[in-house]
Amino acid sequence: MGLLLFGVAKDIAGAAMISFPATATDVAALKEWLYENYPPLRQLSSLMIAVNREYAADSQLIHAGDEVAVIPPVSGG
């Protein structure tokens, strides 16, 4: 599964897109996988996951073909 990264999360991962294992079938499991593999993400004040361009709750399921993105704290304006 492909994961889009932006902002500081992209810097931490060193890529704008990474693969994550299909065993991460919901947002909570994906976040846990991210924290294990990219520990500096724990330092962020928040880490949201977007599924199909919508902010997703931890319980949301991730399906093959979903557009999944890591959203570090936003800072527009």
Next chain:
Amino acid sequence: MDTLIAIKDTVTVQEALDFIQAPECGGEVIFTGTVRNHTKGRGVAKLFYECYEAMALSEMHKIAARVQEQWDIHKLVILHAIGDKYPGDIAVVIAVASAHRGIAFDACEFTIDTLKETVPIWKKEFFTDGEIGN
């Protein structure tokens, strides 16, 4: 309510002003966010803005929908710039037009505050001392 929502390399106050002109409106409020030359006492050389464009536009449209629910606004403009921006450059323009000024001020403040909370746009700070921050 008519809306103009865009993310692009350069945004101007004039395009927002042109859009919100309406004979039924007597109150026009425009907020511009410009790049400051310092952050917490450190000199800023430039900012680099990036976004998750499809989602950012979707979130901007959600803000517009919430404005429309809460206030009787005729025109709403939300423009955000991306790429390298230098002190004095405009990063964001919010423009609101309504019959009277009160709700235009309220809607304008709500729009910029909500944008900063929910719209996936990020800025990287390039300080004058050579450091880079997020």
